[in-house]
Amino acid sequence: MPAEHTKQKVDFHQLKHLLIVAIKLDMRSGSQQFGGKGSGKFPPILYLVLFQFMISIGLALGMYFMPARLVSTILVVTVAMTFTALNIMVEFGSLIMSPDDHDIISPLPVNSRTFFYSKLINLFFYTTILTAALGIAPTIAVLIKTGNPMYALVFPTLLLAANTATSLAISSVYASLLKYVSRERVTSILSYVQMIMGGVVYTGYIVVPKVVSKSFIQVEDITDWWIFLLPPTWYASFIGLAGEIDSSHWIWSSLVGLAALGMLYMYCMTYLSIDYSASIARSLTASGKKEPKSVKLWQGRIGALGRFLNPEETAVFRLVWAQFKYDSRFKMTILAIVPMTVLYIFLAVVDDGGIADPFVSGIAEAGPHSFLVFFAMGIFPSMIQGGVLHSVSYQASWIFFATPANLTNVMLSTRRFIQLFFILPYLLALLVVFCWFFGNLLHSLMLLVVLYFLTMIQLSVTYLLFAGVPFSRPVKKGQNAASVFLSIIMPVCTIILPMVLLEAFVFTSPAAYSVALVLLLVMERLFSRFTQGRVAVRAASVRYLD
Amino acid sequence: MNMLTVENLSKCFGEIEAVKDLSFTVLPGEVFGLLGPNGAGKTTTIKIIIGMLDPNSGNVRVNGCSVAEQPLEVKKRIGYVPENCALYENLTAREYLELVGNLHHLPPDRIATQIERLLTTLDLVDAIDRRMTGYSKGMKQKILLTSALLHNPDLIIMDEPFSGLDSNSAAVFKQLIGQLVAGGKTVIFSSHVLEVVEKLCGRLLIIHEGEKLAAGTIKEVLAQAGENSLEKAFSKLTGVTDIADRAADILDALE
Incomplete structure (x- = not known):
């Protein structure tokens, strides 16, 4: 070790100025937060x-x-x-x-x-x-x-x-x-x-x-x-x-x-x-590594989906999978969902009373943790969207601005991604759980349809608030935790409260269920249309951050 | 005494040998050019010289000080303009330059005077209290140059200083390099722009895949390559002789 290293002392003059700058940078990192247009305070x-x-x-x-x-x-x-x-x-x-x-x-x-x-x-x-x-x-x-x-x-x-x-x-x-x-x-x-x-x-x-x-x-x-x-x-x-x-x-x-x-x-x-x-x-300065097999595997699967996707969706899907492998922040955001989902389902299942069939007995018969399975569903959209906007390599997003890609489609691609790769698989898992507890496929499907509409409405709300070009914003200190915070608050309003109301007043009556379903369908369509319109407006004003 | 002595420098990243047994010297008061194609090892060599990276083997001395033994002494004598615009962009130019000045232990009044003078010369004084997030690449490059000159170093090292600069700013930079050298400073810069190297550099070093291919004055390099222009010598030494064929291949691919 060099002699100069071993006799290193803290330089307090330098330390003071480094700290002043660090605190200034912490306090100034609010711009471009989430869906903001750059003036975040x-x-x-x-x-x-x-x-x-x-x-x-x-x-x-x-x-x-x-x-x-x-x-x-x-x-x-x-x-x-x-x-x-x-x-x-x-x-x-x-x-x-x-x-x-x-x-x-x-x-x-x-x-x-x-x-x-x-x-x-x-x-x-x-x-x-x-x-x-x-x-x-x-x-x-x-x-x-x-x-x-x-x-x-x-x-x-x-x-x-x-x-x-x-x-x-x-x-x-x-x-x-x-x-x-x-x-x-x-x-x-x-x-x-x-x-x-x-x-x-x-x-x-x-x-x-x-x-x-x-x-x-x-x-x-x-x-x-x-x-x-x-x-x-x-x-x-x-x-x-x-x-x-x-x-x-x-x-x-x-x-x-x-x-x-x-x-x-x-x-x-x-x-x-x-x-x-x-x-x-x-x-x-560690050397680069070979492309992991899993990325090639997933890119192959996305390729197979290609005929159902528009070009922007294909590009964004590939990008998201590649980011998952190479961007540790994004990987952490996604991986945090896995244990949470598994544990929430597990807790709801092992709870005394488990998950009661809401079309038969209503909420009173269910275990106290049965709502966790709905809550987990509401966390996906905002948590993933919070992670998908920011990246350490945000400057690479120039590609979306320099090519004739439709920015509205680009911004909405992650919505489709969340729907296909998170919401639908989770619904399938819930179908198995509900069938097990209810012993009734029809009731399980009826509950799933309601959940699907609520989750899609939640997804639209998320996009109204946080739509942006994927991985186009710099990473800021405290931001991951902030998106977790919002992810926890939002589902309470958009999933849990509506489910409580539906269980209390709607599920026991076929007529009320039918009316509620139509209402949810209309709301989901309206939110979806409105979101697309808002995202298009935002796409027209979004700018590349160099 | 040499301003810079590099002896048998080697650096590996995993299995990749970025710099292989490289040796050269730079004399006080000269402009020294570091040439090489992309990935030749220019930036790695520069980062080792300024103490940002440790070599696997070899020695670097700046004005007699060993980078390995006295890194802080070396850093006090060097002004560095990096290739990538590494700045705290959420700071204003003044805040950033004050940080750099304070890290060099300059007196506050001198920092303020130097910032004002240098930024006025570089036509950037109006933007001094604006956050650098909105700066163009050329503006950032000027801030980096200012930060490199703030402490009046003996040796100025610039990594691709002309990339991103408009022609007027580039002209100011070229003029400045000449004046710095006239004032007794030593300048080392890496560049792809052969015309600039030809015009400014007293001596140069061409490296490729981490190895020294040629070194000396421009005449000496031309003689070593057996060519009559620097562009041809560079192509020949780096093994790219089929330029016309390659361009034709690209056009074919577009059809």
């Missing part, structure tokens, strides 16, 4: 803050009503650590190892340690904002419940410590992997980790109450060794400072948490920071 990080704040209200209710403070704090810390990890993984390209930063900064006289510090502090800034959004409501809830002012200090501190430990742990794993593996490989590995983490987030709120026993909820001290082994326990134990735990176990647990934090800090600052720049350079 809100950076994606604000959507994420709103999302975290909504979750924090649920956590606050848990803090207020759960009897044992330690357990409720462990659960809040677990959620905070999981979301921090997930946010970093979803956005890691821009947070930890941005190729843009390397291209711009590496020719300048900035040492690796200063560069690494700037990335790490920027990461803390980003995750601390999110943790604050997540922690504020539970802190207020526990203050109101206990009237103990120490919580105003202790609760934010323990959340910050947990958040810092998570950020350092994830950064350590990334930066260590980069030393030995190419960036493409790291990205590929992490896309699968993120898929699993996504599954945990989407289903955790249902699975955890089933797994956590009532006796655990009553636990008021670290009495079992396995509780001690959970990293969130180490940081939740800080509530002992507020005098909430009688025994001295919390002291040992807190010390383990602090020791872990210290070790992660030392590891990052000594081993990783010195050759961080070189690691990124190595990872960015």
Whole structure:
């Protein structure tokens, strides 16, 4: 290692200016967000803050009503650590190892340690904002419940410590992997980790109450060794400072948490920071790889579909499949759907009462999770559309603007893609599930038709809001998570509420069903026409972003 | 002392050898041209010289400083204009240039003066407080040039500096290169435009598939190739002698 490297010190003058620029860039990344025409005022990080704040209200209710403070704090810390990890993984390209930063900064006289510090502090800034959004409501809830002012200090501190430990742990794993593996490989590995983490987030709120026993909820001290082994326990134990735990176990647990934090800090600052720049350079210059067989296979299948597709659809379908293989961000977005769908169907199926036939017994007979199968269906369109608009190689979209391609068809192609490759296969899977539970093919088909129309209406709404040329917009920090947030909110309005109303007032009467079906058909057609018109208007004004 | 000494430089990307045992020197106060077809290894060589990439083997010294041993010292002495317009486009030109100046530890008043002077000369002062997202490629290229000159470096390295520039801007760039050299600076640039190389460069190096094919003054290169024009010498050295046939083949394919 060069002598100059080993005696690297952080240059605080450079660090200050790198951080100022990083924060400016974070706050200015709102333009071209989703369907906007370029004048977006809100950076994606604000959507994420709103999302975290909504979750924090649920956590606050848990803090207020759960009897044992330690357990409720462990659960809040677990959620905070999981979301921090997930946010970093979803956005890691821009947070930890941005190729843009390397291209711009590496020719300048900035040492690796200063560069690494700037990335790490920027990461803390980003995750601390999110943790604050997540922690504020539970802190207020526990203050109101206990009237103990120490919580105003202790609760934010323990959340910050947990958040810092998570950020350092994830950064350590990334930066260590980069030393030995190419960036493409790291990205590929992490896309699968993120898929699993996504599954945990989407289903955790249902699975955890089933797994956590009532006796655990009553636990008021670290009495079992396995509780001690959970990293969130180490940081939740800080509530002992507020005098909430009688025994001295919390002291040992807190010390383990602090020791872990210290070790992660030392590891990052000594081993990783010195050759961080070189690691990124190595990872960015790894050689290209051969085209995977699966792309050729899928392109062959799309070729077979060709006679039913217009030329723009054929081109966009091929592009989407190729992006899935080569663009890790897009791959992560799509892969996150798989565990979520499987788990939602699984939970609905194994639930007591399962999925009841709405034409016979109505909603009251169904298990409490039966609506998850409808909810999953509503998530597809906005989640995929959110991912399909942005790409790191957005400049390659010039091809759509420089050829006589019909831009309206180009923009609507992804709608057809979602319909053919996500909605229809999912409906087929649901047909099997419904037939199993209802024992009645006709009823299963009748429910599926309703679901199909609702989903297509949801798809139209998505396009009214977010239509754009595929992969034509640059990737912004916080944007993936923002699209997940919108994906969760929208189906509640467009799928779940209508299904509740239909189950309550329509499904038990053949006449009401027939009228509702005609209405849904008309609405679906109207939305579809309106969407096409709006997309055509937007296509006339959309411009290539260089 | 040479301004730049490159000795036995090699760089591999996986199985691809981008640079093979390359050696050359650049003298202080000269304009040195790096020529080669696409994928010849020009950009890789430049990135190694400025310390963006580590070589697999070989040494690079800038004004006596080893890039491997003293990368920061080397970077302080070099101004680099990259081929791709790598900029933080969500910043204004002023914000970006202030960042570069601060990373070079220049005093604030000097940064402000230099930005004002350089951008006025390059006809860009009116756009100084606009975000660079709306800039043309030529405008971005001028900002990159300004950022490369801000700290008054000894050695200026430009990777394809004329691509994307209109003829007036290109003329300013050519004039500027001449004046920089007259002022004692050393300039290295890579280019595909042989006329520009012929006009500006005192010496040049032609590389192909990472290997040195010819080096020296233009006369020496022509003599090595046994040709009377740089264009013919370049074609001959890089093994493309059937240019007319290739053009005809393309036209045939269109029919």
